[in-house]
Amino acid sequence: xxxxxxxxxxxNLLWATRWTILLSLIAFVSGGLVGLAILFARVSKNxxxxxxxxxxxxxFQGTPLLMQLFLFFFxxxxxxxxxxxxxxxxxxxxxWTSAFLxxxxxxxxxxxxxxxxEASGSLALNYIEQMRYVxxxxxxxxxxxxxxxxSVQIIKGTALASIIGFVELTxxxxxxxxxxxxxxxxxSLVALIYFCLCFPLSWYSKRLEGRLNVAR
Amino acid sequence: xxxxxxxxxxxxxxxxxxxxxxxxVILTAVSTAxxxxxxxxxxxxxxxxPKWAGYAVGAYVELIRNTxxxxxxxxxxxxxxxxxxxxxxxxxxxxxxxxxxxxxxxxIIRAGxxxxxKGHIEAGASLALSRWEIFRHIVLKQAFMKVYPALSSQIVxxxxxxxxxxxxSAEDLTYAANFIQSRNFRAFEVYFVAAGLYLLLAIGLRAVxxxxxxxxxxxx
Numbered sequence: 507x508x509x510x511x512x513x514x515x516x517x518n519l520l521w522a523t524r525w526t527i528l529l530s531l532i533a534f535v536s537g538g539l540v541g542l543a544i545l546f547a548r549v550s551k552n553x554x555x556x557x558x559x560x561x562x563x564x565x566f567q568g569t570p571l572l573m574q575l576f577l578f579f580f581x582x583x584x585x586x587x588x589x590x591x592x593x594x595x596x597x598x599x600x601x602w603t604s605a606f607l608x609x610x611x612x613x614x615x616x617x618x619x620x621x622x623x624e625a626s627g628s629l630a631l632n633y634i635e636q637m638r639y640v641x642x643x644x645x646x647x648x649x650x651x652x653x654x655x656x657s658v659q660i661i662k663g664t665a666l667a668s669i670i671g672f673v674e675l676t677x678x679x680x681x682x683x684x685x686x687x688x689x690x691x692x693x694s695l696v697a698l699i700y701f702c703l704c705f706p707l708s709w710y711s712k713r714l715e716g717r718l719n720v721a722r
Numbered sequence: 723x724x725x726x727x728x729x730x731x732x733x734x735x736x737x738x739x740x741x742x743x744x745x746x747v748i749l750t751a752v753s754t755a756x757x758x759x760x761x762x763x764x765x766x767x768x769x770x771x772p773k774w775a776g777y778a779v780g781a782y783v784e785l786i787r788n789t790x791x792x793x794x795x796x797x798x799x800x801x802x803x804x805x806x807x808x809x810x811x812x813x814x815x816x817x818x819x820x821x822x823x824x825x826x827x828x829x830i831i832r833a834g835x836x837x838x839x840k841g842h843i844e845a846g847a848s849l850a851l852s853r854w855e856i857f858r859h860i861v862l863k864q865a866f867m868k869v870y871p872a873l874s875s876q877i878v879x880x881x882x883x884x885x886x887x888x889x890x891s892a893e894d895l896t897y898a899a900n901f902i903q904s905r906n907f908r909a910f911e912v913y914f915v916a917a918g919l920y921l922l923l924a925i926g927l928r929a930v931x932x933x934x935x936x937x938x939x940x941x942x
Contacts, residue, residue: 564921565917565921568882568920568921568924568925569882569917569920569921569924570882570883570884570885570886570896570917570920571882571885572885572886572888572896573885573896573899573913573916573917573920574917576899576909576913577910577913577914577917580903580909580910580913581910581913581914584725584727584910585725586725658787658788661790662789662790662791663790665790665791665792665793666790666792666886668792669792669886669889676790676792676793676796679793679796680796683796683800688804689796689797689800689801689803689804690797690801690802690804690805693793693796693797693800693801694797694801696793696796697785697789697793697794697797700788700789700790700793701784701785701788701789704787704788704789705784705788708784708787708788
C-alpha cells in the first residue's frame, strides 16, 4: 500500500481525465450533429416529423441516462454485435445530448420573430435555405450561452460511463480507492478535477449570458 | 443469430420492481422536501445573510453544480465514513440527494428572490413587519411563484438522477432492475421496462407538480 503516495494517486487520476475529456468532446460533437438534425425535424411543417421527434425527446429527457447506458450496452448486444463500453457510452451520450441540445436550440429558433420566416419565405427560399441563411445565424447568437452551459452536463454525464466499465476519471477513482482504501482523499481529488473542468465552462456560460442581456 | 425478446420472464419479479419503484418515489419525495428547505435557507443566506455566509453558500453551490452526482454520492458513502460518520446505503443516498438538490434550488430560489421588486420589501418594512415576516410573506412567496416551473423541472432531473444510488446498493428501481437481470439474464427486457417506469414516473411527477402549483398559486 505504501506504493500509493499522494502524487501517484493524483497522476493516475489526471491520466484518466483525458478519457473523460475525450468522451465529452466526442459526445458533444456527435450529439450536436444529431441534435441539429432533430431540430430541423422538430420545427418543420411536417406534423408526423414533429410528433416523432417530440417522442424521441420525451424518451431521452424522461429516462435516466444510466438506463440509456444499460439499454445500449445490453440492447445492441442482442443483435449479435459485441458492444464495448466505449461504443455504448458514445451511443448513449450522443442520443441523450442530442435530445437536450435540440430542445435548447428549439427555444432559440422560436425566439426569432415570425416576420423573419415570412420575409425569407416571400423571397422564395425553401425550408433548408430559410434555416441556413436566415434563422440559424440569428438563433446562434442566443444559443451559445445555454449550449456552453449544457456542455457542463455532458462532462458530468460521462461519469456514468464508469458504471458500465469505461475507465475514465470516476472509474479510476473507484479503482484507486479499492487499492488504497483512502476514499476521502481519492474522491476529494476526483471531485476537484471535475470542478476544474466544469467551473470555467459554467463561469464562461454565465458571462456570455450577461453580455447578451446588455446587448439587448 | 436472432434473439427472442421475452418479457414473460419478468413476471415472477414484479414485486421486486414494485418495491424498487416505491423506494425511488419515497427517496424523491423526502429529499425534495429536505432539499427545498436547504435551498430556501441557502437563498436567504446569499440574499440577506451575513457576508461570510453568502460566500460559504456560494462556494457550496458552485462545488456541487460543477461535480457529477455519482462522485458526490461516492464521497458521502465511502468518504465520510473514513471520518467516522457511518451510515446505511439509504441514508447516504438521501443525504447526497439533499446536498445536490439543495445547491441547485439555492441558485433557483435566489434568482426568484432577486426578481422581487425592492419597493415591496420597503413597503413591508414601512408596515412595521419584522425582517422574518417580510422574508416569509413578501419575498419568499413571490420568489417561489416566479421560479416554480424551474424548480419543478429540477425536481424531475433529480428524480431521474437518483438512478445512480443503485451503485451504492440503495435498493431503488435501478437496483431492482440490476437484481432481476442478474437472476434471469433478460437484461434488455428488464432495463426496457425499468426505463418505461422511469418515463411514467417523470410524466406523473410533472403532472403532480403542476397540480400542486395550481393549488399553492391559484392566480398564477
